[in-house]
Amino acid sequence: MSNHKALNMFGRSGNPSLNAQTFSDSTKDATFSAQATSSTMTLEGTVNKTGILLVLVVISAFYTWSLFFSSGSPAAVMPIAIGGAIVGFILALVTIFKKQWAGTTAPLYAIAEGLFLGAISAIFEAQYPGIVIQAVGLTLGTLASLLFLYKTGIVKPTENFRLMVTSATMGIALLYLVSMFMNIFGGAGVGFIHSNGLFGIGFSLFVVGIAALNLVLDFDFIEQGSEMGAPKYMEWFGAFSLMVTLIWLYLEMLRLLAKLRSR
């Protein structure tokens, strides 16, 4: 694939120094080539930015976590948690549609989601002591395991794999949406997905599996982006994609563990 196509694929940069000519010139001039490399997406840059987003999530989560345990009441943190979730959702949409802004919106997204995660985690921890460290360990363990399986080529994402994972993700989102609307309008909701029975646990296991497979898609997107010389801001976008999947996986791990502990 040509570099020009790579730019079309990952979104055209707002940076005027980056255009199709940039890459053809870079092969002629070694000095220019080094500059071009520093302005394109790299694996190391994406990993570093993922680290920055993780630190931001932990710092803001610590704030609501401490607030919950110092006040001892969910009411003290719920407005911040709900606000964080809504702001995070809006920032996620902005980042998806305006990838060039990812350098600003991705860190803000991490802070907003951290506020939400800290509050939710504290509520779960108060009910089931030790559950949060288990969910964190299992989430990060899944991340490392799947990265190893991807890098070594044991797991190979293909177009059919993408179709399956994306369709299942859309299906889960649809089911959650239907359940949410049924609850809002006084219905019973899709109760079985929240139950701690065998079906509820099986459903949670399925969702955890799909969330984990989304990580493989993220790895492939980042790998190909760096191979094709995508614009530098795509490092932030790649880190953001990874963070969205990790946060979803962590929440599903919490739900699964809570279901198992409540039996």
Place this chain on the structure above:
Amino acid sequence: MDANSIIFGGISILSLAIFFYLGRFRASSKQRDREDRIDWSSRRFSLWKMFLYSLVAVGGIILLAQLL
């Protein structure tokens, strides 16, 4: 510190170390040099097809829940 924190805390630290170390390297040639890689520049399957599949999946899950 209890055993739960030590075990899962250890897993977390080890996993982060693996992620930050392994993440910097390119994937193996077995992963990169193959014909059936995902083409991120285009969508081989339309969003409608994906939506249809997702509806089938949701229908299947609800049906299964009713049967069990």
